[in-house]
Amino acid sequence: MADAAFKQRAHDALADTNLKTAIDRTTGTAETKRAIAVEAFPEFQAARSRAAAIKDHVIANLDHYLIEFERNATASGAQVHWARDAAEAAAIVTKICTDADAKIVTRAKSMLGEEIGLPHALEEAGIERVETDLAEHIIQLAQERPSHIIWPAMHRTREDVATLFFKDHHPPPEADDPAAMVASARRVLRAKFMAADVGISGANFLVADTGATCTVTNEGNAELSTTPPRIHIVTAGIEKIVPSTDHAMALLRVLVRSATGGEITQYTTFHCGPKRPGDADGPEEMHIVLVDNGRTRMIGDEFRQMLRCIRCGACMNHCVVYRQIGGHAYGGTYPGPMGAVLTPVLDGLAQSRDLPHACTMNGRCEEVCPVRIPLKTLLKAWRVRTWDEGLVEKPLRYGLGLWGFAARRPWLYHLGARMALPVMRLFGRGWIRRLPLAGGWTDSRDLPAPAARSFMDQYRRQQKDARK
Amino acid sequence: MTTPPAVGLFVTCLVDAMRPQIGFATLKLLEQAGCRVDVPRAQTCCGQPAGNSGDRKAAAALAKQVIAAFEKFDYLVAPSGSCVGQIRSYPALMDNPGWRRRAEDLAAKSFEILSFLHDVMGWRPNGVRLDATATYHDSCSGLRELGVEAQPRALLESVEGLEMRPLNGANVCCGFGGTFCVKYPEISTAIVSEKSANIAATGADLLLAGDLGCLMNMAGRLHREGAATRCFHTAEVLAGMADGPAIGEDT
């Protein structure tokens, strides 16, 4: 099964010590800050349960809420568009831009934008795309994809960022410390904000009863991307609906603590329609693109629970696998545990069959998930499908088949153990350093030699002796 | 006097083949705690390798075998959090309502050894002595599926002469993950190497844990790296059986 491409990407990532340094610095800080925030919020467990219930309620009534949202957003003057898949969504956005003869488009980070391939689509359409989130700016310069949903450039060390900025920023940063580099990006991007024709943002929430979209940022780039241009476009997954602002606040409390360890983001912004008569600033048009792209397929099965996801990134920050290989090795838009559940939906299981298997099932991801998604159960569900669809590699399949055959026949199994154990011991009495067919273990670990006689064997003899 | 509870000992396939002493330690502890223990011969494996690989059919067949062999006891007890976690998940594998009920009944009375001793039997070690320093790793299934966290620590506290040292990242996975460690050996190695560095940093003589899979992974890595740390299952220490060879030492 193990897809060579995944294994190769993981191999390359593991060989990159710079990457490991970068991952450890950011996820380590994130883990600590989240723990402090949770400690300071005794209501967190109850708030998680409520957040999960709110999302479940929304999904169970999604058609109702989408229609309500559409009605209210339209009443505010926004134009609502619907897209069945990524291509359709990207085409809608590109068409709005080209119809408006847009030359420069600013983007406030949105993972959905990545999911629908917006960066590429805008490029194809010959539109200058300016990523305004600092991390997105970094990876735009590096011509990479995000490696984390909250810190897209977390695979880059400060030294890497300095190299990129000194090459691209004119004038270059005054120094190579983070503060000077942030100041330089501020300078470079400020001019673009003011010159943009279209600003594109995502949405953390779509508020049904007001028709507003809500975006959270710490940098303030959402307001700067969406206020000066003539046109504001929002792209959002259909599962982002909440019934009201009140419900958004309940989710916000667990989202921010889980993502960055803050209580609230510096900027929590609600957009509702275009500029009103007399308003001091704001765009003349607002468009909202509601994107399905596989989400409706998840409603009908166990993956419905994945639609609770509010994209906080805590699962990846706490994942032992993510922390070794980083985000790019996963090969999809979304990495880590949530990505391993979502990518097979978005890219197909055959393409991403490794992802549900490249997990130790330690359960830390679901322990920290702010909306209590049973990630382990969902990953196991994908494993069942890989097995049923014949996507599990043959040696493992046959090996497990043989094992299962014996394990279902205890007499055979115990006989086999009596015969096999002494053979195993030919390879060593204490530690075995090499064992044929077990390179997966012995290449990097010694293997304790098995017992000369199994427990069941010894126990039976003891019982016999006792009866004598 | 109340009748002593009848316990079926589920040895686990790893303990059966790799380190029977853990099985005997568990047996001894259960008897000390006042249980009548039987070891059904019709047991092999809980079905985790199949279940975790997605082979639901094989996992269900093995689950039925375990249910049939153990449902007559008051309790099923095993020296492994992950096997008990698997047994507790049997109901989800059963499509037939009758089997599902039987699976639920067994799940409700299945326990990992240390939490069983501590929570159900109220047992505490008495006169157990081990002059050593040790550190403890929380195996993930026991910790997160069964809530095994305070019990082993509380029990180890009663062992005379044993000095426990905190392990940085004790609740972080060691990278074993069943078939994961051989399917993705490079990732697994990177994870266990961080774990072994944390273990070494404690300077403890012994590493203790409640799951043999994790123990073999950590012990195997520690030994390959040349560390002197010796590894035991917590039950071996509590049963006073940690004075002999540790995991991997020549028997």
Add this chain to the structure above:
Amino acid sequence: MSARDDILAAIRTGLTHGRDGALPRQTPAQIAAEAAALLADPDEIRPALSGPDPVAAFIAKCANPALGVTLERLAGWEALPQAVAAYLTRHDLGPRIAVSGDARLDRLAQLPLETHRDTAPDEAAAISVALWGIAETGSVVIHSAPDQPILNAMLPRHWLVVLDETRILPFLDDYAAPAAPAPRNAVLITGSSGTTDIEGYFVRGAHGPGFVHVLLISR
């Protein structure tokens, strides 16, 4: 069928023929009741205030260094011009400030300052009046309006914001009702702009203001 029809149909199919079993479809009234029930017992899912009353809690939140905010209490609106002048002098910003257009800020004209409306992209200092404050988080809220340019709060290096303490709401959820008129843009601003995008280091003034100064008008 339009994309809209297809998506709504797919949702209904998923909800009524799903593997997890069909969900009973509810009437709008039932949905509304369920949504309201999800907001019951708000104290169970929100933190306690960090002070004995909303104003004290708001002040305590702003004292958190992580927010990057300074706060100054003023006895009344009359004290505002002196406080603004002192702030500009203290930070060596020169006698120049962008003013949002709120009539209550007209009194700044009495200062020997150059005041103007349109905030420049590299403006050193600007001042706005917040519509609301939120004690739970130490946030101030602005709503886009003819006298409330959003960019006034986003472009300057130093943003001064006047908040009348009678406008401080206890919790985030208390803002839901005032949010209902849904202006084009409602922004909850909590501290200065910042980023942790380079190795998790917190750096102030990423795109928005690096300095936020709250001028809290006492009752």
